[in-house]
Amino acid sequence: MDLAILLRRRSAMVEDPPEAIASDGSANVPLNRQLYEELRQAILSGRLLPQERIPSTRELAKSLGISRTTVTQSYEQLLSEGYLETIIGSGTFVCAQLPDDLLRSTPVNEAEKITRPPIKLSKYGSELAQIDVSLIREPNKTISFRYGRPAFDQFPIKLWRKLLSRHCRSNSNWLDYATDSLGYKHLREAIARYLSRSRAVECSPDQVLITNGTQQALYLVTRLLLDPGEAIALEDPGYLSARRIFLTQGAQLLPVAVDESGLVVKELANYSDQLLKLVYVTPSHQFPTGAILSLPRRLELLAWAQQTGALIIEDDYDSEYRYGDRPIPALQGLDRSDSVLYIGTFSKVLFPSLRIGYLVLPPSLVSLFSRAKWLSDRQLPLLEQQVLTDFIEAGHLERHLRKMRSHYDQCRQVLVQALNTHFGEQVTILGEKAGLHLMVRLHTSLSDEEIVERAARVGVGMMSAQPHYINPRCTGEFIFGYAELTKPQIQEGIHRLAQALMG
Ligand SMILES: Cc1ncc(COP(=O)(O)O)c(C=O)c1O
Structure with a gap:
């Protein structure tokens, strides 16, 4: 194919003065750039074929009536991007394999698109595609009674900044990969001590997995302990984000009513014909009703778990805020059969974008969860974990x-x-x-x-x-x-x- 004719056909290059090759408003674009773009499109659309020889710079400049320097600049750009190649002694050719085949960095027009069969999702991907995971719409009014966040204006931001900069200045060990996917060791120790004195949770630091908030803790528990089709009991009404995680895993949801004493534990017996593996509860402040699971109900729930072999997910998300009465100890602290997976978070106590929560595991599950955490996101940022450790250890948290x-x-x-x-x-x-x-x-x-x-x-x-x-x-x-x-x-x-x- 005569390249000059081809280019002429596309943009009437020869008749126009060189500085106005294209008549489509691109007159401000330098001439070499216009020529480069024309050649590139000719290659991509197949009007110039792979391994086709193209004219020398002198020939093309002559037939287009433009300077040889302009053509050379365009060719050089195409050579450096891999659209053209030179073979010494033979000339310049369109490359056999084009960069756009590999990169597809520029939008192709509809006619050039190759239709491929629909992408087949995994079972998990298909479930996820069906489920609405958007945030509940929050009112944006002068006075908004929206829920889920602490008072940001009360957060001791100066102190946090001071601790952050102290760590940044004094060491650089937070730059590295963690040696342990359970989380920063000193933070796990600080959390274990804090939970023991404030929530009567009984655990060693080795049972504490630092997670990206409650959300990741629930995600890992579901992925590792529940197969599609298996049953989980949960409070109704209950925490929507937890329910969505269970649903995307293909779990069968078994709703259990809530009254002024929290989960109506005896309703679990309604499901005695099912293999109930897990039950999800918010005992310290039922979400959203605000009921507190009474001590008799706690003991009843633990006895049920021990009897059936089911595990209890205890989401203790805002237990720190109990006004007046002394808090009831966490379920985990009353458990004698390793039936409770205890989850806590700093989202309410400090701030949600910190994304630090924790999962206290029965010893037999620690290694498995640590592997899953390592494969999913390695670790949480070390700097924030170190700052939080200082914050707790120096008494600021309490x-x-x-x-x-x-x-x-x-x-x-x-x-x-x-x-x-x-x-x-x-x-x-x-x-x-x-x-x-x-x-x-x-x-x-x-x-x-x-x-x-x-x-x-x-x-x-x-x-x-x-x-x-x-x-x-x-x-x-x-x-x-x-x-x-x-x-x-x-x-x-x-x-x-x-x-x-x-x-
Ligand atoms: C029941 C419940 N659990 C946990 C959380 C906190 O989630 P995260 O730690 O992922 O921020 C919330 C947040 O509103 C919640 O309502």
Whole structure:
């Protein structure tokens, strides 16, 4: 093929003055670049074939009526990118194997696309593709009672920064791979001691796996202990993110009701014909109802696990915040049969983007989980683990917790009082004096959607409890997060809400 004719056909190069080769508005593009692009497209679309000889720079410059330097610059670029090759004594040729075949770095137009059969996903991939994993929509209003976050403005950021920079300056050992995928040894020791004094959890540091929050702990437990089709019992209503992990593993979900004493343990007997391997619970502050699993129920649950051989996943996500009464020890501390996998997190106590949580494992499972962690993401960043170790060991964590307990307790009281004042008989406040949110039942004929909409109109953000139910219901139940609001904001928010709902 005559290359000059080919190029002429595409962009009428010869008739136009050299600086305006293309008539498509690309006149600002240098001439050598235009020629390079034309040649490259000719090669990619197959108008110039692999191993086809192309004219010398002198021939092409002459037939296009442009300078030889311009052609040489274009050829050199194509040679360096692997579209052309020179064979000494023979000339310049289109390469047999083109870089775009390997890289596909530029968009191809529709006509050039090669259709391939649909990508076949794994069983896990297929389940995941079916399930909505998006965040629950959060209200973005002047006063938002969204839940799930601590009070960021109360976090001792200066102190954290000081600890961070001290570690950055004083050593560089946080740059390396960890020697151990269970997590930074001193942090595991600090967590084991902290859990023993604050939650009566009994464990050695060797049973503590540092995870990327509760989320990764739940993910690893599910991947390693549950096969598709196998059954897991869980609280209804319960934590949506946990449920989604179980669902994507293809697990069979067995909902168990929750009342004012937490999980109704005797309902587990309804599933005695199933091979129930796991049960997921939030005993210290049931999510979202706020019930605390009573001591008799804890003992009943442990006895059931011992009898059936099932394992209990204890998610202790905000147990640090109990106001007034002494906390009930964690299930793990009452367990005598290695039936509990205990999960904790720093997302509520410190901040969620830290992404540090922990999983306390029965000794027999430690090595397996450590392998899985190593294969999934190796380790968590060492610098943050070292800073957190200092934070705990120097007593800052417990100092911060004391301060925050008093702060959140006051916020909670203000919220309860405002709800009682403005709604009176029209509201039932659920749950115990604990946590960073509370659940309420509004006695009204309005739908949840209507309530949310009316609240939004007066600048108040509210979130229904509906998404946390396995069996969807029209609940009239709402979750009020109070950790991110000031006391006047809480009062104002409830006042506006009452006006919007009750006129
Ligand atoms: C029941 C429950 N567990 C755990 C968490 C924390 O998850 P993570 O540690 O992955 O941030 C939350 C967050 O809202 C939660 O509601």
